Amino acid sequence: MLTSKRHLFEIPAGIAYFNTAYNAPLLNASRDALVVAAGAKSRPWERTPDDFFADAERARELAAGLFGGGADGWAVIPAASYGISAAARAIEPTLRSGDQILLLDEEFPSNVLPWRRTARERGAEVVTVATPADGDWTAAVLAHLGPRVKVAALANCHWTNGARLDLVAIGAACRAVGAVLVLDATQSLGALPLDLQAVAPDFLVAAGYKWLLAPYGFGLMYVAPAWREARPLEETWLVRDNASDFANLVRYSDAYRPGARRFDVGETCATTVLPGALAALEQLQAWGVPAIAEALGAVNAQIAERLEALGFTLPPAELRCPHMFGARMPEGFSGDLVGALRAKNVFVSQRGTSVRFAPHLHVTEEDVVSLLDGLEACAKAAQAG
Numbered sequence: 001m002l003t004s005k006r007h008l009f010e011i012p013a014g015i016a017y018f019n020t021a022y023n024a025p026l027l028n029a030s031r032d033a034l035v036v037a038a039g040a041k042s043r044p045w046e047r048t049p050d051d052f053f054a055d056a057e058r059a060r061e062l063a064a065g066l067f068g069g070g071a072d073g074w075a076v077i078p079a080a081s082y083g084i085s086a087a088a089r090a091i092e093p094t095l096r097s098g099d100q101i102l103l104l105d106e107e108f109p110s111n112v113l114p115w116r117r118t119a120r121e122r123g124a125e126v127v128t129v130a131t132p133a134d135g136d137w138t139a140a141v142l143a144h145l146g147p148r149v150k151v152a153a154l155a156n157c158h159w160t161n162g163a164r165l166d167l168v169a170i171g172a173a174c175r176a177v178g179a180v181l182v183l184d185a186t187q188s189l190g191a192l193p194l195d196l197q198a199v200a201p202d203f204l205v206a207a208g209y210k211w212l213l214a215p216y217g218f219g220l221m222y223v224a225p226a227w228r229e230a231r232p233l234e235e236t237w238l239v240r241d242n243a244s245d246f247a248n249l250v251r252y253s254d255a256y257r258p259g260a261r262r263f264d265v266g267e268t269c270a271t272t273v274l275p276g277a278l279a280a281l282e283q284l285q286a287w288g289v290p291a292i293a294e295a296l297g298a299v300n301a302q303i304a305e306r307l308e309a310l311g312f313t314l315p316p317a318e319l320r321c322p323h324m325f326g327a328r329m330p331e332g333f334s335g336d337l338v339g340a341l342r343a344k345n346v347f348v349s350q351r352g353t354s355v356r357f358a359p360h361l362h363v364t365e366e367d368v369v370s371l372l373d374g375l376e377a378c379a380k381a382a383q384a385g
Helices: 028-040 051-067 080-094 113-122 137-144 167-177 259-263 274-287 289-309 337-342 365-384
Strands: 074-077 100-104 125-129 149-155 180-184 203-207 219-223 325-328 349-351 354-357
Touching: 028 274, 051 074, 051 219, 051 274, 074 080, 074 259, 080 113, 080 149, 080 180, 080 203, 080 219, 100 113, 100 137, 113 125, 125 137, 137 149, 137 167, 149 167, 167 180, 219 259, 274 289, 289 325, 289 365, 337 349, 337 365
Parallel strands: 100 125, 100 149, 149 180, 180 203
Antiparallel strands: 074 219, 203 219, 325 354, 349 354
16 A cells, blocks of 8 residues: 655645645646746747747646546646537537536536536526435435436535535436436546556546646647537647648638647646646556555545544445545534634535545545544534533
8 A cells, every 4th residue: 555655745844735626736746847847938039939838738748647538639728617618519419409417416616507508509408416315425416317307417526525426327227318427537547546447437537636646727628539520619729730830820621630739728737737747647647547546545434433433424335436535523522624624724615515535645644533533623622512
């Protein structure tokens, strides 16, 4: 099992950070790469046309090596909202009045708002899967998948509490009813193994600043072969087949570069953010996603055991993700738990009714002790009050 990699991050002693699902700390290697990239912009005469494309192509190669799908299947995007909006734009012409778009209850806005607009413009209906009392999102989604559902916009795990969805089963059910499967994997890609071939999503997007450990402004989008001829969200010159011929850019081309590249955000190939993202993806590749999930699962098992002893309510172990989870506070537990822990330099977050725990490999045994001791102290204070 992977041990703590604290030395690869700039996190001071005494800081116990269990909030990767909010914002991951940047790797030192990514920070250094960003500084070098920013400095290179001071010397534009050294930059060649090939340099506008090399980093984005490397990002596609790393994404394919980490997650599958082949390099041609990946686009470089700036945010999950961009990727979901691009997917919605591509799918929109196929929708008709009365069609249904399936969403999860309390889903993150990036995977809700684009679908609301699409539904209004096409006369479709947004259907929300209610939070299941037993925590089994997979069964709840499968129960809603019928012939009227044309889009299932889902996630690998629920962002508020880490409840896991069986995407292989859901993907098969979507194909059976003819529904397009769109995944926001922001809260799982890079920390939870994903069999892209078995799930076979039509679109998958992920913001990079969480579990991909990348800088703000970088994300990934996978596009299945059936959709690679669809209309992209924008018409940037960098994704055209003549983009590298700078002398002849006035000879406008209507042909796109192959694969999912048409879905790249404009100026992606020239951004200074990419070198920092590449360093992060290379580090994830060196660790391996299964090993990351195993290590984080061991940390979270310790936390979960203590929370249950304190009376917190957790999703069943078999229905939650190894890398992050949420817990509802016990009855009568009042006060600001997140704030009380922050005062002890222990950082978690609350989303909806769940207090969320999301470590990464920067966490040490001392951090875990600080968190558990802090929870114990807060519980005693609540009881005393």
